[in-house]
Amino acid sequence: MPEHAEAGPSRTRPRAPRRKVYPTETFIDGRGDTLAIRTFAEEDTDLAGITRLCDEELSEPYNVYTFRYFLEDWPHLTFFVFPSADDPEPIATIICKLDMHRERTMRGYIGMLSVDKAWRRRSIARKLVELAMSRMELAGANEIVLETEFDNGPSLALYEAMGFVREKRVHRFYSNGKDAFRLIRPLAQHPLLSMAALRERQDAEQRSMAKEGGDNRSAVPPEIAVLLAGPLAPPTAAHADAMAELASLTIEPLPKPRPPPSYIM
Template sequence: MASIVYRPYRGEADLPLIMALVQSELSEPYVIYTFRYFLHQWSVLLAYPGDGGASADPVGVIVCKQSLHKDLVNRGYIAMLSVDKKWRKRGIASSLVQKSIQAMKVDGVDEIVLETEYDNFAALSLYESLGFIREKRLYRFYLNGKDAFRLVLAVPPSNDDGG
């Protein structure tokens, strides 16, 4: 089995590769301007096979952000997670989420939220195995008319910050 290398988004040269990966795997359509907004203002982590050399295309991507929610809660948000179908069942999605959670914990996040289609059982299983719980069902949330579940991971204060 090939090793996986993780690296952050490096700039516009990564954009077409990320777009191709996300558009082939996610049901929600995004235009290039949406990608640019996410990629230039949010945290992005890519997964590559082997040494992640110039010839390799990414096989996984996660896009996240952190912000104050209602001026009180430091909330992390996972906007996109996509892994190429040929590379699934190798722990890539789990690693991308865990690495993102760890980065957000370092930055003092109180909770992490995301939405996923109500019938995406693989995604629900992944997130629930990492401690996320279903907060609510969002009816007709996606453009395709599908419902979503909002999932939340409460992040307790670490021992480093007096909690």
């Protein structure tokens, strides 16, 4: 090149931006293949995969604002499955939330579950539900709730095999006019289950004492008896002690989430 010649345009092609790779864990599916699983990372990376899976595999149409409702407050409760850790295209997803229901129970809610048709019958859906349920239970969930179409036999069979029961049929729940079954799975720490167990213990001890001819009053500790009596019971010293005990076990409440779309219960 002459000494004073001007340099031409560079022939070096700009490098493509390197794709972000996020940590994954592996599991073995129902056919013995090793798949990768991880939680939601960020919208730029994962929202397209969520949209594709839900648009292609679910009958109910969802828009980006519905996805953001879940992802902004509960990103740790959205999971993806990939054919391998290096594959950027997810083959399955589950999207959940966890918040207080009617000031009584911490309710986990499975909003969407989608598995690519080519990857079904490999226990991937079951793996995602189990993982989501375990994470929600660790975070304090007392129950898990979801809806599915009333005539979706495979989904009903899966959930009922995992301990879900049909709470009620919701008429015209979906935008296509179909009914849904609302399914619920109480967890081991469900307060209503605990109260039922305490009442059974109280009744059994009352029957035992009556049979032996003794005092028919319950031998249940007074702080438990007060709680069983309900909120209308007159306050007593035992009530104050029980409330102090409950206060010592109270965890810091979760941030109050934004109201859900009207079709999310």
